[in-house]
Amino acid sequence: MKYIEERNKIIEYGKKMSTEGLSSGTSGNLSIYIPEDGLVLVTPSGIGYFDIKPEDIVVMDLDGNIVDGEKKPTSEWHLHTLFYKNKPEIRGVVHTHSMFCSTLAALRMPIQAVHYVVADANAKEVPCAPYRRYGTEELAITAVETCKDSNAVLLANHGIVTCGKSLESAYGLAKGMEYVAEVQVRAMSVGKPYVLSDEEMDEVLEGFKTYGQVKRELK
DSSP, X not given: OOXXXXXXXXHHHHHHHHHTTSSOTTOOEEEEEETTTTEEEEOBTTOOTTTOOGGGSXXXXXXXXXXXXXXXXXXXXXHHHHHHHHOTTOOEEEEEOOHHHHHHHHHTOOBOTTSGGGGGGSSSXXXXXXXXXXXXXXXXXXXXXXXTTOSEEEETTTEEEEEESSHHHHHHHHHHHHHHHHHHHHHHHHSOOOOOOHHHHHHHHHHHTTOSSOOOOOO
C-alpha cells in the first residue's frame, strides 16, 4: 500500500477535526495532493474519523477516477479536486461544518475583518459562495469562483473550505477562521462590530509577509 505517511496524516487530522469541534459525526472531509503523481488522497464517505483505517483512504486522480481503495470517496470530492486544479500551489484541503463558520454561512455573510487574523486566509475577508446542493460539481465550481485569491471560502447554508501548502496549514486555517467567525458572531450579538478598513488590512497583509521565522541567506 502506497502513501502510508499521507494516509496516517489524514486519519490524524480527521480525529483532530472531530475532537476539536470543527465537525460533528461524519461531517466534513480532508485531502492531501501528491503533485508528482497527480493524485489526491481523500477521506471516505460516511465513516467516523476514529473508525477510518489507512486502507479506507481513497486515492483518485484530478478527474475523480479512483486509482486505489475499495471505499466510496467523500461526496464532496469535487471540492478537493477542483481546488487542486485551480490552485496548483496547494497540497491540502479541509472542509468543515464548524459552528460559527456555518452560522455565518447560514446568514450568507462573509467572515469580516473583525480581527486582523482573518488575513491568514490571504484576504481582507472570507467570502461566502452562493448556495448549491452538497456533493455536486456545481458547488465546487461556485466555491472556487467565489474564493479567488483567498485560501478560504464559506459555502452558503453549509460550512467552510480552507486550503494550504500542507494539510497542517489548511487545518490551521480552518481553526483560525472558526475563531474569527466566533468573534464576529459574538460581537454581532452585542452590537455592531467594528470592521478593519481596507487600508488597515493592507498593512496587516504586508506585515504577514515577514511574520514568524523568515528564512534568510547565511553569509
